[in-house]
Amino acid sequence: MSAAIERNRAAAGHGATQQQRPKQVAHQRAANNARDSGAVYANTANAQAANLSPWTGSLPLVSDAELWGSGGAPSPLDWHTPTAAAGEDSERLEAVREAFLHSWDGYVEAAYGMDELQPKSAKGKNSFGGLGATVIDALDTAIIMGCERCVEKARAWIAGLSFDRQYDASTFETTIRVVGGLIAAYDLTGDKLYLDKATECADHLMPAFNTEAGIPYNQVNLRTGKGKNPSWTQRSSTLAEFGTEQLEFVALTQRTGDPKYQDAVERVVQVLRDRMPADGLYPLYMNPNTALFTSKKVSFGAMGDSFYEYLLKTWIAGGKTPAVGLYKAMWDKTMEGMIGTLFKRSSPGNLLYIAERNGNKLVDKMDHLACFVPGMLLLGSEGPNEERFLQLAKDFTHTCVEMYFRQPTGLSPELVKFREGDDFVSGAHHNLLRPETVESVFYLWRRTGDPMYREWAWRIFQAFQTNCRAKLGYAGLKDVRHTPPQQDDTMQSFWLAETLKYLYLTFSDSAVIPLDKFVLNTEAHPIRITPRA
Ligand code: DMJ
Numbered sequence: 001m002s003a004a005i006e007r008n009r010a011a012a013g014h015g016a017t018q019q020q021r022p023k024q025v026a027h028q029r030a031a032n033n034a035r036d037s038g039a040v041y042a043n044t045a046n047a048q049a050a051n052l053s054p055w056t057g058s059l060p061l062v063s064d065a066e067l068w069g070s071g072g073a074p075s076p077l078d079w080h081t082p083t084a085a086a087g088e089d090s091e092r093l094e095a096v097r098e099a100f101l102h103s104w105d106g107y108v109e110a111a112y113g114m115d116e117l118q119p120k121s122a123k124g125k126n127s128f129g130g131l132g133a134t135v136i137d138a139l140d141t142a143i144i145m146g147c148e149r150c151v152e153k154a155r156a157w158i159a160g161l162s163f164d165r166q167y168d169a170s171t172f173e174t175t176i177r178v179v180g181g182l183i184a185a186y187d188l189t190g191d192k193l194y195l196d197k198a199t200e201c202a203d204h205l206m207p208a209f210n211t212e213a214g215i216p217y218n219q220v221n222l223r224t225g226k227g228k229n230p231s232w233t234q235r236s237s238t239l240a241e242f243g244t245e246q247l248e249f250v251a252l253t254q255r256t257g258d259p260k261y262q263d264a265v266e267r268v269v270q271v272l273r274d275r276m277p278a279d280g281l282y283p284l285y286m287n288p289n290t291a292l293f294t295s296k297k298v299s300f301g302a303m304g305d306s307f308y309e310y311l312l313k314t315w316i317a318g319g320k321t322p323a324v325g326l327y328k329a330m331w332d333k334t335m336e337g338m339i340g341t342l343f344k345r346s347s348p349g350n351l352l353y354i355a356e357r358n359g360n361k362l363v364d365k366m367d368h369l370a371c372f373v374p375g376m377l378l379l380g381s382e383g384p385n386e387e388r389f390l391q392l393a394k395d396f397t398h399t400c401v402e403m404y405f406r407q408p409t410g411l412s413p414e415l416v417k418f419r420e421g422d423d424f425v426s427g428a429h430h431n432l433l434r435p436e437t438v439e440s441v442f443y444l445w446r447r448t449g450d451p452m453y454r455e456w457a458w459r460i461f462q463a464f465q466t467n468c469r470a471k472l473g474y475a476g477l478k479d480v481r482h483t484p485p486q487q488d489d490t491m492q493s494f495w496l497a498e499t500l501k502y503l504y505l506t507f508s509d510s511a512v513i514p515l516d517k518f519v520l521n522t523e524a525h526p527i528r529i530t531p532r533a
Contacts, residue, residue: 106473119470129167137497172241184525214267215288236285243307280337301367319531352395371400371436375443410463435498498524
């Protein structure tokens with residue numbers, strides 16, 4: 001074990017959670033009182049109609065043993081399996097690792113500490129307030145891949161990171177990338193620095209929830225705490241943005257003993273429970289003060305996607321106990337609506353896809369973003385739905401890979417439009433290095449062990465290699481329909497957090513990030529499953 005890793009372990013402060021227990025009991029009492037005094041939206045009529053049980057969340061502080069087991073926290077390098085483990089494809093694994101190191105080194109050379117690398121301009125840009133989105137998004141991938149020098153460099157940078165910034169941060173993006181990335185780094189290493197920084201970041205986001213209904217604003221100023229919504233949503237909050245904080249904030253409460261994070265995000269779930277539409281499909285915009293929906297659009301792509309994902313994943317992360325039963329009940333209901341209303345088949349290929357809805361009208365357009373749906377279905381496929389969801393996931397993932405395989409570059413466009421006689425055509429031609437298809441392929445591989453899924457992942461990886469590799473890092477494409485392709489000038493941080501991680505995990509042994517111990521957040525940051533009482 002290196003000196004650096006020993007230092008990290010020493011800094012992990014495993015006794016800290018024990019010392020917080022008395023404080024946590026006081027927090028627990030206060031939270032229970034608040035809950036007993038009646039929620040803002042006490043009307044459970046809709047919930048009862050949807051056959052949902054009343055909210056029974058509680059606030060357990062997870063112990064070190066519960067978090068890491070009797071062996072204690074692992075060292076950062078425990079995650080890497082440098083010698084061929086039984087189930088790994090070593091050659092392909094190494095190729096993905098090399099792609100990660102090329103991405104990281106390019107970023108370090110031209111943009112270190114900035115949010116994103118601009119490969120063509122050989123500089124960086126700050127799209128997330130200069131919080132080092134790429135450092136934090138890449139960190140747990142580096143831990144899993146065993147890049148010690150990457151981890152040491154990232155840790156040193158994170159130690160000096162301040163969230164006190166005059167910047168209107170995205171509540172959602174900052175939660176899933178920064179808070180999620182830091183919690184995952186903590187859960188993988190036990191290094192308390194990461195938990196402290198995650199908590200600090202969340203504290204700067206908390207004022208976003210200060211609305212009359214508790215629905216957070218899309219944006220919050222990290223210094224002043226002033227929240228706001230953009231004009232293009234008519235000042236409403238967006239479903240995927242106000243409904244995708246549960247996993248990280250509940251995890252923070254479990255790891256710090258402070259109930260305020262969980263209380264804030266579960267108030268949102270209560271509002272959504274009370275406002276659940278009869279078919280379970282939520283409109284995309286909500287007024288954060290009145291809790292009224294302000295649009296009639298429904299989508300599992302942009303602006304809707306991860307809300308549905310978090311209903312399921314918060315249930316899994318909570319150990320599927322009755323305390324998180326409401327999440328699952330809500331997710332079940334939304335899935336029936338999704339499958340019954342939005343799932344369609346193309347012609348002539350009979351490809352399964354998901355339509356969008358505007359009012360009563362179905363719109364035959366699908367964002368690449370929606371390709372996370374099969375992975376989600378797989379994670380939730382159990383009991384009477386096991387075989388059905390598995391088959392749907394297989395069919396849907398087939399559609400998503402066709403979105404790649406039918407392009408000259410071998411890479412999917414940002415969205416497709418389904419059209420009689422053509423299956424689909426590209427509707428927005430760029431590719432941003434997005435992860436959703438390889439995410440679903442990864443879950444299918446883990447579930448079925450069918451080598452076809454590794455072949456699909458490899459083919460997509462090779463298309464990224466051929467088209468997107470730049471002198472510094474990787475770049476998206478402006479138009480996937482033409483070769484040679486024209487690259488854009490951004491290496492998105494989710495390329496390192498998600499796309500490369502899902503590819504890596506597809507070629508590694510299934511013991512690396514086992515899915516009975518971890519839930520990957522919507523930015524692919526692994527959070528340990530910690531049952532809620
Ligand atoms: C990521 O930031 C997350 O996966 C989010 O849920 C959707 N968009 C990007 C990746 O495409």
